[in-house]
Amino acid sequence: MTNASIRPRANRRRRIAIVSSIAAALGLIFPIATSSYYAWRSAREAQELRLELVASKVAERARIALVQANAALEGLAASDDTPCSAEHIALMRRFTLNTLSVEEIGYMDGSQVRCTTWADSYFDEPARGADFVLNGDVQAFVGMHSHIPGSAPMLGLRKNHYLVLVNAERFTDITVPAGVQLAFLRSGSPVLSHTRDMPEDMLTQVAGGKTPIDEDGHLLRKVDFDGWSAVAIGPSESRSEIGLQLELLLPVGLLSAAIALVLVVKLSRRRLSPLAELRLALRRKEFLMHYQPIVNLTNGRLHGVEALIRWQRPDGDTVRPDLFIPLAEEHGVISDITAVVFKMVAADLRDVLRAHPQLHVSINLSAQDITDPNALKTLRAQLEAAGIKPAQVWLEVTERGCVAVGVAADSTLAQARAAGYQVAIDDFGTGYCGLQYLQKLPLDTIKIDRSFVQTVATDSVTSVVLPHIIQMSHSLQLSIVAEGVETQAQADYLQQSGVQYAQGWLFSKALPLHELKQYVERDAAMK
Known part of the structure; x- marks a missing residue:
């Protein structure tokens, strides 16, 4: 056998060895990489589901509260009682007690509060323009306070002579998964309600319309209705959840590329809305x-x-x-x-x-x-x-x-x-x-x-x-x-x-x- 005939065989074996090595490497790396990616993706989508459901609940609570407040304004407007009479104050108290979202109702003459649900004396409310207008004729004021000492900042809704105060903190006062923060706001206005331990920088981003996603390791899900936004923010994914997914997928992925492909199909089925x-x-x-x-x-x-x-x-x-x-x-x-x-x-x-x-x-x-x-x-x-x-x-x-x-x-x-x-x-x-x-x-x-x-x-x-x-x-x-x-x-x-x-x-x-x-x-x- 001549050196000329030996050389092509050696080259062919070399090529086969190289291709086989590459195929073996891909067969090893691809299932591991695929398994790792889908473990991360599954954990992320699970978090997206949790955030979307929590934001939806905040939006629903807020929507009902605003409907209640508007109904109270409509009901009071139909009253023919003498303003701030005993009967009139009793009527305002009934609306307050029967409407969970309303903390206090006041009767106003210009900027002067003539009486409220809980007070029947005259006092002046600092003159200020409405932060925004709802339904064409309801003025909204952010950061108002009830005349009960120590009350939290509230959302004031005024129509004609009546002002109702809604405790917006109740919108986000719900049980949430660990690490999840909530906020509720009106487009172009300050944040009305948020979870107490929400970091100041995150609150500033949400108020400015920014979405702190990925860059600081967070996911944001927002539910909008009638110009309002309910926002849920949480860690983009849980390391423990990713680890759990890898424990299930990685050993199987190491067996062979074929088995890994089957697992990818199964994991794809989990990528659902x-x-x-x-x-x-x-x-x-x-x-x-x-x-x-x-x-x-x-x-x-x-x-x-x-x-x-x-x-x-x-x-x-x-x-x-x-x-x-x-x-x-x-x-x-x-x-x-x-x-x-x-x-x-x-x-x-x-x-x-x-x-x-x-x-x-x-x-x-x-x-x-x-x-x-x-x-x-x-x-x-x-x-x-x-x-x-x-x-x-x-x-x-x-x-x-x-x-x-x-x-x-x-x-x-x-x-x-x-x-x-x-x-x-x-x-x-x-x-x-x-x-x-x-x-x-x-x-x-x-x-x-x-x-x-x-x-x-x-x-x-x-x-x-x-x-x-x-x-x-x-x-x-x-x-x-x-x-x-x-x-x-x-x-x-x-x-x-x-x-x-x-x-x-x-x-x-x-x-x-x-x-x-x-x-x-x-x-x-x-x-």
């Missing part, structure tokens, strides 16, 4: 039920339970209903979730309710459920199959839901009561329906929102609202359930005030089914 994730969770049946006991305040015995849905994601994280329910309502998926709740409640509680006919289960209905003619039919079919009596089921609807659907609420709730269900209005006091509207609804029970229960034995201005709600419920001959009871002092006050039932951590947290059955057995043994 929040709505797509929710719909996928419905198909995968990722939901489960917890049940919070409702007790009789007179004897401490179990009276019933409230069914609460939970979203248990495959990675073990639990998504709270106050985050995914608004998303489901916005995109018309709520009826599918309600059907899941009906089915799971009937399957879970059939033995418990049949063995203890004195107990009931409360099920929450959304505004869309109230207008859905199939909702009651679906519920009836599930209950009949499980042998559960309609009298053992309470249907809970919110004030906001009833007002949103109007006449449909009256009709559906009347049908529900005719079928034997009890009807309760949930989170009472947080919406904007007054006594006159409440009298029209076919109700059996009022559930007082936990925010009012928390004011028991405090100096909070809103602590005067709770007795008013209880008195109103008694006048309508409705039973009362107090939510969020956490101390014995709260329970004692509620019982002495004539509240029959309560739920909250003082008695029990929301329980999974097996723990609920143990609770029921312990309660039954008390006979």
